[in-house]
Amino acid sequence: MSDLITVSRLCRSFGSFQAVKDVSFKVGRGEIFGYLGANGAGKSTTIRMLCGLLQPTSGSAVVAGADVARDPEGVKRRIGYMSQKFSLYPDLTVFENLDFFGGAYGLSGRALRSRIDEVLDELGLRDRSRSLTSSLPGGARQRVALANALLHNPDVLFLDEPTAGVDPASRRDFIALVRRRVAQGTTAFLTTHYMDEAEYCDRVGLMVAGCLKVLDTPSALKANHVPGALFEVRTARRGDVTAALNAIQGLATIQRIGAGLRVRYDPSPGRDRVAESALAADPDAVVEAAEASLDDVFRAVVDQEAQ
Ligand SMILES: Nc1ncnc2c1ncn2[C@@H]1O[C@H](COP(=O)(O)OP(=O)(O)O)[C@@H](O)[C@H]1O
Ligand SMILES: [Mg+2]
Incomplete structure (x- = not known):
């Protein structure tokens, strides 16, 4: 697979602050690459360098x-x-x-008109073409921004948190559109803080405070960074169950989710111990095995960082 993005030891400082530190990676043609990280991790700074909008302080990118x-x-x-x-x-x-933006890309006349028709069709916006952009719901507005980025049929698509603040159904639709594009050979580089969205990426890089900490496929990241077994405990007595679980040896993390707890137990198998302790604290608790998510990976990498 030929590489469409090659980043080598890329750095960017603002004054004495290093926003991006020594980042290297490659993205192949037809790949969808997810660049993850908390606010301020350096995602937008990286993307702006890769788009030729911000000069690197050192290192290179092609x-x-x-x-x-x-x-x-x-x-x-x-x-x-x-x-x-x-x-x-x-x-x-x-x-x-x-x-307007097509003109800025150097397109004009009939060629521009037909490209606009194509992207409107591709993104399901044909019946919105006469609508005021401000009147559109969030999901449709993001699709217009995507249409705009696709007008000149680019080889590589850079999407910086394209679905931030959009409802979950529209987010899914949006990612499906991007994937369809990618299946046709476009390469996509996407930043997001939605972990479920990152699941749809071929590979994922995780940024923590300017550093690219890990990079791999979602399944490899889960296998390598979330050891042990995961359980979810549904309970109305979260405090009691948490205290009981905290007394167990080999318990890695307890995290609150929705109306329950997410527990990582290391080493596995430890299901019986987890279930016994939870049930002793709350006889009505329900303990179920859970699949590792990229959220768990993110948490594990950040925890490791903090130690
Ligand atoms: N133009 C700038 N001047 C000074 N600091 C900046 C500038 N742009 C970004 N930063 C800082 O660099 C860090 C990374 O920012 P950014 O790349 O926007 O993060 P992210 O997109 O991951 O939220 C932040 O601490 C931010 O405040
Ligand atoms: Mg950003």
């Missing part, structure tokens, strides 16, 4: 064959970028926005 520091304009021609901040004009219609 995107679709163009060097981001030496040829930022070449990078911009080959990529589509959806910024974290909504960047379309709210007072223009969907069509007018696409027409």
Whole structure:
């Protein structure tokens, strides 16, 4: 697989503050790569360097064959970028926005008109083309921003928290659209703090305070970073159950979720011990085995960092 993004020892400082520290990775053609991290981890700073919008302090990155520091304009021609901040004009219609930004990409006339029709169809926006952009619900507005990033048929698509604040159903639809694009050969680099969204990525990199801590497929990350066994305990007496579980040896983490607890027990198998203790504290508790999630990976990596 040829690499569409090659990042080597990339750093970016603002004054004496290092926002991105010595980050290296590659993304192959037709891959969907998820870049995860908490607020302030350095995701947007990385993406802006990869889009030729921000000069690296040191290190290098080559995107679709163009060097981001030496040829930022070449990078911009080959990529589509959806910024974290909504960047379309709210007072223009969907069509007018696409027409305006298409012009900025150097498209015009009939070629632009037919590209607009194609992206409107691809993203299910045909019947919205005359709507004011500000009047659209969040999910449709994000699709317009995606349409805009796809107008010039870029090789690589950069999406910076594209679904932040959008309802879960629209988030799923949006990711499905991105995946369809990727299946056709576009490479996608996506930042998100929604762990469920990262599950749909081919590989995931996890940023903590400017450093790329781990990078792998979601299943490998779960296998390598979430040892032991996971259980969920449903209980109306969370305090009592937590105290009982805390007394067990080999218990790795207890985390509150919804109306219960998520417990990692290391080493496995420890189901009986967990169930016995929980039931002793609350006879009505229900203990069920749980699958590891990327949230668990994130927690484990951050915990390890804190130690
Ligand atoms: N232009 C800037 N000047 C100073 N500090 C910045 C600038 N841009 C980002 N930062 C800082 O760099 C860190 C990483 O920011 P950012 O890349 O936006 O994180 P993320 O996208 O992961 O939330 C933050 O602490 C942020 O305040
Ligand atoms: Mg950001």
